[in-house]
Amino acid sequence: MDHALxxxxxxxxxxxxxxxxxxxxLSTDKKNAALKAMxxxxxxxxxxxxxxxxxxxxxxxxxxxxxxxxxxxxxDSKKIKQIADSIRLIxxxxxxxxxxxxxxxxxxxxxxxxxxVPIGVILIIYESRPNVTADCMALCLKSGNSVILKGGSEALxxxxxxxxxxxxxxxKAGVPQGAFGFVSTSDxxxxxxxxxxxxxxxxxxxRGGEGLIREVAxxxxxxxxxxxxxxxxxxxxxxxxxxxxxxxVLNAKTQNPGVCNALETLLVHQAVAAKFxxxxxxxxxxxxxxxxxxxxxxxxxxxxxxxxxEDWAAEYLDLILAVRVVKNLEEAIAHIEKYGSQHSDAIxxxxxxxxxxxxxxxxxxxxxxxxxTRFNDGGEFGMGAEMGISTDKLHAxxxxxxxxxxxxxxxxxxxxxxxx
Amino acid sequence: MDHALxxxxxxxxxxxxxxxxxxxxLSTDKKNAALKAMxxxxxxxxxxxxxxxxxxxxxxxxxxxxxxxxxxxxxDSKKIKQIADSIRLIxxxxxxxxxxxxxxxxxxxxxxxxxxVPIGVILIIYESRPNVTADCMALCLKSGNSVILKGGSEALxxxxxxxxxxxxxxxKAGVPQGAFGFVSTSDxxxxxxxxxxxxxxxxxxxRGGEGLIREVAxxxxxxxxxxxxxxxxxxxxxxxxxxxxxxxVLNAKTQNPGVCNALETLLVHQAVAAKFxxxxxxxxxxxxxxxxxxxxxxxxxxxxxxxxxEDWAAEYLDLILAVRVVKNLEEAIAHIEKYGSQHSDAIxxxxxxxxxxxxxxxxxxxxxxxxxTRFNDGGEFGMGAEMGISTDKLHAxxxxxxxxxxxxxxxxxxxxxxxx
Numbered sequence: 001m002d003h004a005l006x007x008x009x010x011x012x013x014x015x016x017x018x019x020x021x022x023x024x025x026l027s028t029d030k031k032n033a034a035l036k037a038m039x040x041x042x043x044x045x046x047x048x049x050x051x052x053x054x055x056x057x058x059x060x061x062x063x064x065x066x067x068x069x070x071x072x073x074x075x076d077s078k079k080i081k082q083i084a085d086s087i088r089l090i091x092x093x094x095x096x097x098x099x100x101x102x103x104x105x106x107x108x109x110x111x112x113x114x115x116x117v118p119i120g121v122i123l124i125i126y127e128s129r130p131n132v133t134a135d136c137m138a139l140c141l142k143s144g145n146s147v148i149l150k151g152g153s154e155a156l157x158x159x160x161x162x163x164x165x166x167x168x169x170x171x172k173a174g175v176p177q178g179a180f181g182f183v184s185t186s187d188x189x190x191x192x193x194x195x196x197x198x199x200x201x202x203x204x205x206x207r208g209g210e211g212l213i214r215e216v217a218x219x220x221x222x223x224x225x226x227x228x229x230x231x232x233x234x235x236x237x238x239x240x241x242x243x244x245x246x247x248x249v250l251n252a253k254t255q256n257p258g259v260c261n262a263l264e265t266l267l268v269h270q271a272v273a274a275k276f277x278x279x280x281x282x283x284x285x286x287x288x289x290x291x292x293x294x295x296x297x298x299x300x301x302x303x304x305x306x307x308x309x310e311d312w313a314a315e316y317l318d319l320i321l322a323v324r325v326v327k328n329l330e331e332a333i334a335h336i337e338k339y340g341s342q343h344s345d346a347i348x349x350x351x352x353x354x355x356x357x358x359x360x361x362x363x364x365x366x367x368x369x370x371x372x373t374r375f376n377d378g379g380e381f382g383m384g385a386e387m388g389i390s391t392d393k394l395h396a397x398x399x400x401x402x403x404x405x406x407x408x409x410x411x412x413x414x415x416x417x418x419x420x
Numbered sequence: 421m422d423h424a425l426x427x428x429x430x431x432x433x434x435x436x437x438x439x440x441x442x443x444x445x446l447s448t449d450k451k452n453a454a455l456k457a458m459x460x461x462x463x464x465x466x467x468x469x470x471x472x473x474x475x476x477x478x479x480x481x482x483x484x485x486x487x488x489x490x491x492x493x494x495x496d497s498k499k500i501k502q503i504a505d506s507i508r509l510i511x512x513x514x515x516x517x518x519x520x521x522x523x524x525x526x527x528x529x530x531x532x533x534x535x536x537v538p539i540g541v542i543l544i545i546y547e548s549r550p551n552v553t554a555d556c557m558a559l560c561l562k563s564g565n566s567v568i569l570k571g572g573s574e575a576l577x578x579x580x581x582x583x584x585x586x587x588x589x590x591x592k593a594g595v596p597q598g599a600f601g602f603v604s605t606s607d608x609x610x611x612x613x614x615x616x617x618x619x620x621x622x623x624x625x626x627r628g629g630e631g632l633i634r635e636v637a638x639x640x641x642x643x644x645x646x647x648x649x650x651x652x653x654x655x656x657x658x659x660x661x662x663x664x665x666x667x668x669v670l671n672a673k674t675q676n677p678g679v680c681n682a683l684e685t686l687l688v689h690q691a692v693a694a695k696f697x698x699x700x701x702x703x704x705x706x707x708x709x710x711x712x713x714x715x716x717x718x719x720x721x722x723x724x725x726x727x728x729x730e731d732w733a734a735e736y737l738d739l740i741l742a743v744r745v746v747k748n749l750e751e752a753i754a755h756i757e758k759y760g761s762q763h764s765d766a767i768x769x770x771x772x773x774x775x776x777x778x779x780x781x782x783x784x785x786x787x788x789x790x791x792x793t794r795f796n797d798g799g800e801f802g803m804g805a806e807m808g809i810s811t812d813k814l815h816a817x818x819x820x821x822x823x824x825x826x827x828x829x830x831x832x833x834x835x836x837x838x839x840x
Contacts, residue, residue: 414791
């Protein structure tokens with residue numbers, strides 16, 4: 001990469017850091033007013049946004065991008081309205097900054113308060129859907145963080161237009177210039193350069209395919225919060241309500257198969273396999289789901305393909321499901337430990353003891369009982385929008401909303417105390 | 421490093437991971453019983469511990485190590501009793517695992533619980549004081565984490581003896597074998613090898629000199645929580661109670677100058693400099709504190725040395741203090757932002773508005789009002805022992821006690837819900 005470009009990214013990061021000091025103490029009212037102005041600007045600039053989006057769509061069609069991916073790229077009136085609605089929703093949520101997380105008085109009279117504060121400068125590296133640009137800008141503003149946006153080349157025109165419309169409105173409404181940064185290149189070296197700026201950037205959140213996320217995690221000198229993939233399981237216990245189990249499996253696999261919280265492997269207790277599998281198999285087949293199964297499953301579903309070792313670890317993101325019959329709950333837990341991705345795993349059972357053992361033993365960000373894995377989602381958790389989903393252990397696990405975009409600071413309030 | 425050694429460290433990490441599954445669900449009673457057995461074993465093995473410690477002391481004396489450092493290395497009856505007391509204190513604290521952090525019911529009937537759970541395997545890399553070995557084993561056991569201990573070569577005999585005594589007692593009391601790992605080498609390659617094992621180890625905590633910590637942070641592929649150094653400030657405002665200010669400055673600088681929360685730079689508002697500096701200077705001089713000062717300070721303290729640019733960023737860890745007169749509160753805040761280490765910074769003032777602006781603007785882990793910086797400490801915060809102090813922004817900031825050694829997991833409890 002040439003030096004001029006490298007300097008340009010450094011300047012973006014420095015501006016973001018500089019803007020953070022006033023941004024971190026911006027009042028809730030000012031932040032919400034800016035968010036409302038941003039939502040209005042998105043609606044007002046619909047024609048421009050659609051015009052710029054058309055350039056991305058045309059380029060994608062020329063490249064022969066898959067239709068489902070192009071669908072995620074499109075900005076139309078409906079999606080633009082959704083973007084504005086999402087920003088307004090974020091404006092309506094409580095300010096995550098300035099919360100008193102805990103307070104205690106020590107025997108020496110010191111009062112120790114743990115207060116939520118913004119983190120600093122956040123770099124988000126993402127692919128495809130342009131609405132991520134708007135969601136991340138709104139979430140970071142509300143949580144008092146500067147944000148540097150590095151979207152994918154396939155959405156460059158759309159992302160840049162959204163950024164310009166939103167940034168202009170925000171700055172006009174009093175957001176410090178530089179709080180929103182935009183990297184308008186598809187140059188990989190740009191990302192590498194940004195991931196080394198550990199004195200300017202405090203957190204990196206990559207969102208997209210596993211390849212992108214692994215690359216970011218490998219290179220970054222800055223802490224990264226991420227999930228590589230979602231190999232999600234539903235385990236149907238011997239004490240399951242089989243009708244509910246079938247509905248959960250259908251929903252988790254087919255309601256939106258291309259996302260990280262969709263079901264990839266179904267585990268069935270051997271005691272209910274002969275009863276459950278033919279019925280759920282029929283329902284899945286109606287929805288055109290291809291099944292890759294163990295031998296015991298194929299006794300009930302002879303039309304299923306034979307699963308290979310790779311299938312147990314696969315994130316299909318498609319209408320394909322791996323199915324395995326297990327001896328018992330313990331074997332289900334061991335399977336999930338061996339092949340899972342610590343994302344979203346569910347048990348279906350009426351047995352409280354089995355549910356307790358499952359939720360305690362499965363080491364995943366979100367463990368569900370009698371519910372679809374699709375509920376691991378910021379919106380479904382009542383967080384408003386989400387910045388991403390984490391399968392990491394530190395700082396944030398599961399959906400990341402506004403609170404997860406804050407850290408804390410201790411205030412120690414005394415009247416002259418010294419240590420003895 | 422030869423392959424046999426590398427394999428040995430890999431084996432330690434694998435054992436720690438394997439032990440973690442049963443350890444993470446060990447009952448509070450069993451953990452506390454094991455801690456009490458560990459405390460008893462330390463007292464019972466006093467003679468052995470002192471004998472092994474003597475080998476480290478003799479080697480240190482032969483090497484010509486400074487007396488103050490040798491003092492930190494010594495294990496005598498009193499220190500051994502303190503170690504046992506610290507383990508018993510940790511046994512008496514509430515279990516940080518299994519806390520319901522939050523609970524909400526969604527409109528669709530789903531109950532979402534955020535529960536505290538252990539993190540996994542923690543690697544601690546530390547220097548000097550052998551009591552760190554015992555503290556970390558006790559804190560990790562109580563919080564349900566496996567721990568791998570890598571102490572400094574200067575305390576190898578002491579650390580190994582403590583580890584063996586504690587591990588034997590713990591395993592006998594039901595702690596899974598492998599939950600405590602010990603790396604008995606001073607080989608730097610050992611550390612490098614461990615810091616690459618991101619699939620086995622979830623968190624690294626380095627404690628010691630800045631050089632060690634920077635090296636660990638640079639090499640590690642595993643998340644690191646740390647502080648590089650403590651360049652701590654006391655700012656004496658124009659509205660300060662000057663008597664209290666002098667007591668705080670004396671305490672923060674001289675009560676234990678060799679630690680990270682000791683005062684390094686004193687900032688004084690120009691309006692009180694002529695009154696405050698001669699008195700505090702006299703008191704500091706009585707305690708043999710050397711002063712390195714700006715020109716304005718030297719008008720009041722002509723005996724002070726002239727400060728250079730390096731002094732403002734220096735962590736002396738010694739009886740040396742940098743002193744600067746500032747125009748106002750804003751200049752004090754700007755000085756701390758430029759030269760500080762985001763560790764512990766205090767304001768002395770009776771003015772609530774000044775205190776509010778200082779605590780809001782200073783971006784440090786612990787910000788104090790009218791109290792000594794020495795209070796940034798797990799014990800002083802009521803956490804029992806501490807695993808370290810963090811100046812990072814993610815996961816834990818300030819003193820790290822038992823709660824900071826946990827993460828969380830979401831439990832989603834339904835009765836057949838699917839996503840629409």
